[in-house]
Amino acid sequence: MAQGSKKAVLYAICVNAIITCLKFLAAAVTHSAAMMNEAVHSLMDTLNQLFLLLGLSRGGQPADTEYAFGHGQKKYLWNLWSAIGLFSVGCGLGLAHAWHAYHNLASVAVPESISVLGLSFSPLWVSAIVLLIAFLLEGYVLVMASREFLSRMRADGAQNLLHYLVAADDPTLLAVLLEDTIAVTGVLLAATGIGLSQLTGNPVWDIGFSVLIALMLGITAIFLGIVNMRFLTSIRDHEAERAFEQIVREHREIERFHDLRSIIVDDTHTVVVAEIELREEVLVADIRQRIIAHQQALLERVPEHRRTEAVREYAETRATIQATLEQTERVIDELEAQLKARCPQVFHLTVEVEGLAPPSRLDDPEGLSAS
Incomplete structure (x- = not known):
């Protein structure tokens, strides 16, 4: 899962670095507020995608003496800093630049032509070429991220795109997808503002659309902040809990469960905790044979002349405990194996055996003896 996210992030970093340089050059020569905000x-x-890449790298480190469940949550922390820090700063810079451009309309002279290598170009053509390049490159990255996202969505069996966007368990890929969508939208807004200013001769259009671009960054910061905050709190894995409930109902040796809880450490690690009551008549069905086998094995280790009544009593008690523990461990191992098979993200299951449920067949001695 993380490998697909890393690939999408690397594509986005390379493309956005090129586009950033082109847009700054175009903004410097055309004095366009919308181009500067773009x-x-x-x-x-x-910068945000560099943070995401760093988060993927730090979050992928295995468990150690300090981080018992791995470093997975560092990914969400870097994403959160990136979303709230960088995008909110970008929004503030964009709004400040739009305000500055509006109050300096009279003093800023837009050149009629721009000379490059002895050739003259209209500022409109410079903006159009840069925005076209940006649109094509951003569109390509958006297609790559969308394919990865839709592949995850189909693998998870989801049908509702909007619901999956909010509930997706990989905020890194979601961030790349959202950024690329907004980037393409920003290019279209900038092109619209510059085009309307050229047609009407009124630069306020350019400034107005630059404000929309800045506001998009602010909205992005809020949304990505909410998504990543969700994973930095004690969020439950409802899918794993539902699977556990179904497995318990289908398990003939478990009567009921209590206090089922779970916590998502990161998108590939979930911890599940529960208490169970075992069904006595099923659990003890063949335990007598196990006790006898263990008792016999213990007594064989003792010479015949030393097998006193106290030794036999000790062997029987120890054999009973050992057989009971084996039965209990077998049930827990089966639960864990079945849960991990249905929910691969579950990497730790803690089950506390609360006790034995009251036997339902004590009032039926014939049925009890038959078992």
Whole structure:
């Protein structure tokens, strides 16, 4: 799962670094507020994706003496810092630049032509070429991220795209997908603002659309902050809990369960905790044979002349405990194996055996003896 996210992030970093340079150059020569905010937007995207890559690298480290369940949550922490820090800063810079551009309309002269290698170009053409390049490159990265995201969605059996966007368990891929979608939208907004300013001769259109681009960054910061905060709190894995409930109902040796809880450590690690009561008549069905076998094995280790009544009593008690523990461990191992088979993200199951449920066949001595 993380490998697909890393691939999407690397694509996005390379593309956004190129686009950022082009947009800043275009903004410098055309004095376009929308182009400048698009350049800031791309710069924030590039820095954000570097943070995401760092988060994937740090979060992929295995468990150690300090982090018992691995470093997975560091990914969400880096994502959170990136979303709230970089995008909120980008939003503030964009709004400040739009305000500055509006109050300096009279003093800023837009050049009629731009000379490059002896050739003259209209500022409109410079903006159009840069935005077209940005649209094609951003569109390519968006297609790559969308394919990965839809592949995950189909693998999880989800049907509702909007619901899956909010509930997706990989905020890194979600961040890349959202950023690329907004990047393509930002290019279209910038092109619209620049085009309307050129057609009407009123630069306020350019400034107005630059404000929309800045606000998009602010909305992105809020949304990604909410998504990553969800995984930095004690969120439950409802899928794993439902699977556990179903397995327990189907297990003939378990009567009931209590206090079922779970916590998502990261998108590939879930811890499940529960208490169970075992069904006595099923559990003890063949335990007598186990006790006798263990008792015999213990007594064989003692010479015949030393097999006193106390030794035999000790062997019987120890054999009873050992057989009971083996039966209990077998049930717990079966629970864990079945749960991990249905929910691969579960990497730890803690089951406390609360006791034996009251036998339902004590009032039926014939049925009890038959078992």
